[in-house]
Amino acid sequence: MEEYSILVEDLSKSFGGFTLDHISFKVPKGRIVGFIGENGAGKSTTIHLILNELKKDSGEIKIFGTDHTDCSVKEQIGVVFDECNFHDVFTAKNMEKILSGVYRSWDSSLYHQYLKRFGLPSDQPVGTFSKGMKMKLSLISALAHKPKLLILDEATSGLDPVVRDEMLDLFLEFIQEEDHSVFLSSHITSDIQKVADEVILIRQGKIIFEQLKDDLIYQYGILKCGKEKFAAVSPQDYLIHRSTNICEECLVNDKEAAKQKYPDAVVDNAALEDIMLFYSKGGESCVD
């Protein structure tokens, strides 16, 4: 039985000045996988390739074990982009007529339940909705055809914390089924830190890491020490180092060990954002 909802192997794509360079990763069933990276790192390109909206140069993409170019596999995928892609003149009822005529497994009562739950009017044109309402409608429309995989491309950007929290709740509900998965690309690392099971970091078209979120949050840390003390820090004990005007900072992947070995230094917890900044802003990296 297929254990991955998305399996990407050696995927490459070049265009303009950008290259996605032989990336590989997996999204297991039953998991929420966060896909983080700076703007322009390749997140949206990767998602467009998975959905076959862009043609890949090389590599393999499988969705539930089927090649991604088979368009029937999209019955099982619900997609939400960073903007609601419904015409301003359409109402929620219009959208239902459209989508129920496209997806075989459209569940009308589920759609209306969601509309009611989020207080979305069914007869008002989408153009009159606030951004939060539009995104909720997009998400509801993706959920109402009962997909097994949710793909979200920056879907929580630009939303206030209340709406974001409601959406994150919906993801956690969606995952209650063991064969459902969520692939969520975002630059709002706090959202990913909240709900993701695994995190994939992409930078300049390359995958930097694919880790369990708990490992990142509980084992990674930031070691801070003075410039002189830094000379005593062995390069094998950290991943990346950067200098500020005041001190030296290192990203370590075993903060307990760092605390014990360097008791004079400060070893802070590392949030996902800190880790991403370390990898993005650079500094010297040490291959562990």
Add this chain to the structure above:
Amino acid sequence: MRGLIYKEVSVFYKSVDKKMFVIASGFTLLLFYQAGAYGGMMASVMLAMMIGAQNVMSFISDDKARWQRYQMAMPVSSFSVVASKYLSVLCTLGFGIAGSIVLNLISSICYRSFNGSVWGISVFIVVWIPLIWTGICLPCTYWFGVQSAQVMGLVFVIPLFYLVKYFEDGIGVSMMADSLAPYGLAAGAAAVVLFAVSLAVSVAGYARRK
């Protein structure tokens, strides 16, 4: 696919530009007055062109909503997407036929003249012009974008106006109806063939977008 057909038809009538509608209505009234008993037929020509153009203009709404990328995530083949558009064009012909009948009715009542062949030609025109118009412009949209289709549309309109002018100045509108009639069958067949070939070309254009 029926969902997409519904969407295309809905966008067609929901995205009618109010300003264009008013201008076109003004023009139609002018034609009515000028063309007398043939007002209904001339107005049908206007209506036919509006329907042809509006079928292409609806792509602008799609672009505004960035609908295309959402559509690409749907479990529909390139063929289904394009075929839905073409089938929706056929649906819009219904609006045209209804409109033409109404216009000719008004014309007939106002000028107290009922000419069966004028009615017949009006209905033919209101089906034929949009088929040709969309047959030429839709592949342009799928290959080169809406702007190119709008330019094509203009290119198509100009000879049409000259044709009407030629008959107006020359042998008169009444003769236009009679002289064009023999070409009807050939023209009709040509329109159908063009429409079918256009569909194939459009599918190729849409599929290659990646």
Add this chain to the structure above:
Amino acid sequence: MEILISNSSDKPIYEQICIQVKSLIMNGTLTAGEALPSMRALARDLHISVITVQRAYEDLTRDGFIETVSGKGSFVAAQNKEFIQEEQLRIAEELLLKAAQIGRAHGIAYEKMAEILKLFYEE
């Protein structure tokens, strides 16, 4: 089942869940044979990752506090006295370690500490 997670605690969330479930079992709030919420349901209610809850449940199983039946869920394991005592001894050891650290750091004599412990026992 009431679990309170602290985001500012030094202890990882899975450890917090583990400790709290253990104390709920030991003080009798959760009785032997009682069903625990499913891992996914608990993750949803606590707004955390399923993997975190999975780890907590694995630790609880390893330490003998719960049993997981595939397809049915997780249940509180039957407790025997020695077992509970062992766990409580572990907790007491941790506290005694803290007391010893304080004593050593501030020059409090061992005899003074032992005296105090004796007093508590005799209360």
